[in-house]
Amino acid sequence: MPDFTRWPSFPFEGDMRVKKLAPPVEVEPPRSGEDGSDCVACGTSDDAYIWVSERWRVRAMDRPTGLPMVLILECRSHLDLGDLPNLLAAELGVMTVRLERAIRSLDGVARVHVNRWGDGSAHLHMWFLARPYGRLQLRGTFLSLWDDILPVIPEHTWRENLALVAAWLADFGGKAIAEPAHIAWESPSIYNVPGTGAQEDREEGRRPATLGDVQEDAVPADSRVRHNDDPSAGSAPGSGPLVDPTAPQAEDAESDSAPARSSVLGTANSDSDPTVGLSAGKGFVGTGVLSTGAGGVAAGAGEPES
Secondary structure, three states, rough: OHHHHOOOOOOOOOOOOOOOOOOOOOOOOEEEEOOOOOOOOHHHHHHHOOOOOOOOOEEEOOOOOOOOOEEEEEOOOOHHHOOOHHHHHHHHHHHHHHHHHHOOOOOOOOEEEEOOHHHOOOEEEEEEEEEOOOOOOHHOHHHHHOOOOOOOOHHHHHHHHHHHHHHHHOOOOOOEEEOOOOOOOOOOOOOOOOOOOOOEEEEEOOOOOHHHHEEEEEEOOOOOOOOOOOOOEEEOOOOOOOOOOOOOOOOOOOOOOOOOOOOOOOOOOOOOOOOOOOOOOOOOOOOOOOEEOOEEOOOOOOOOOO
16 A cells, blocks of 8 residues: 655645545436427537538537537437437447547547547437547546646637538538638728828828829829830820821822821811811810810810810
8 A cells, every 4th residue: 555644745725535425316317308308409400510411410519629629429319329229320330430530630639539428418419529639648538627628729720620520521421511710801991092292191191182183193104105116216205296287288108099187197087077177276175196286185086175
């Protein structure tokens, strides 16, 4: 016999004593859901489970715990272990092996403890507890107690593990209910607005007042503008030649019968159609090649400028 008097004292005051064993009762109290009318498992929908099939369901805790994974295997029928018919009894062995393999396939899991107590609920339920790899102190029958002591694992890791186990089981049949955690997209609450050109406006993020402020603050993509087909030709923006609409236009060199060009490129002769082109006394605004006139700016066909 060891000499307990030589053991070091515990780091707490008082004596540690084993709880006194209570005397046995004559009639044990009924378990939860004994008659099936108030059975929690039978009244729970499939949405609360991570995987379901025609005769079996797997559920998890309502929140992550200290162990990498804690799952419960249940049969749909309100039966206890000793009440299973041969078909369900055979499937229970297959489901136990299959679920153990699925949990053991997770990263950081060394062993999977399978337990069945049955003192709390009359509906058959098997516990599957994953022991973390390398945690030798958690080996043995006290793994379920360590689950309440260890730090809680991150929720996103827990949800990913649930989805992996559900998908692993679904490969052999049934339906996976658990899904991996979705990416939480977050948009900034403050947007920086381009300033009006001044350094202090850009720093403060004030909006431009007019379109001219935006154009003034914009940086041109190309600092040289080509005015002919020569790749090396170009000039600074705004320095290109302007077309005089009152100057006589030369005829096409390739055809003697070509009509005279309009003062606006790409349009018909203004003499044949007074609504198209540029007149000497009126200005037109449109789109295309810009040219200057006596009364304004013209660009192809357009509307009179008010």
